[in-house]
Amino acid sequence: MSNVYLFGYGNLGRHLTSLFLSRGIKVAGIFSEQQHDNTSIAFLGRQLVNEKLQDGDILFVTCKDDSLVDVLQSIQNNRVYKIICSGAAQFSD
Numbered sequence: 001m002s003n004v005y006l007f008g009y010g011n012l013g014r015h016l017t018s019l020f021l022s023r024g025i026k027v028a029g030i031f032s033e034q035q036h037d038n039t040s041i042a043f044l045g046r047q048l049v050n051e052k053l054q055d056g057d058i059l060f061v062t063c064k065d066d067s068l069v070d071v072l073q074s075i076q077n078n079r080v081y082k083i084i085c086s087g088a089a090q091f092s093d
Contacts, residue, residue, distance in 0.1 A: 002056045002081075008063035010034075014037065016060055017038060017041065019049075028057075038079035055077055055079040 004025060006013050011062035018029050021040075029042040031049050044052060053059060058081045063071050065086050072082065 002058055005029050006033065006060045006062055007031045008061065010062065013062040014088045016062060049074065051074045053077050053080045058083065
């Protein structure tokens, strides 16, 4: 079974977490250097991203646009579904 994670816990991360919980979607963890206010969700330091993510997990990347490329390149497992939440970043193949 796939787990849902978030990378980053700014404004968007907080809103997504609230939405997921209101819809009954379990969030397995949040990779962030900031402490979050929801004690039912595991707080995970960003350095644990490759240790925790397994094949088929879903990762919502909600970090700042200027760190998106670094974050995405740091994720070693190519079998993780990455959903990039950005308002301005553009990517090409």
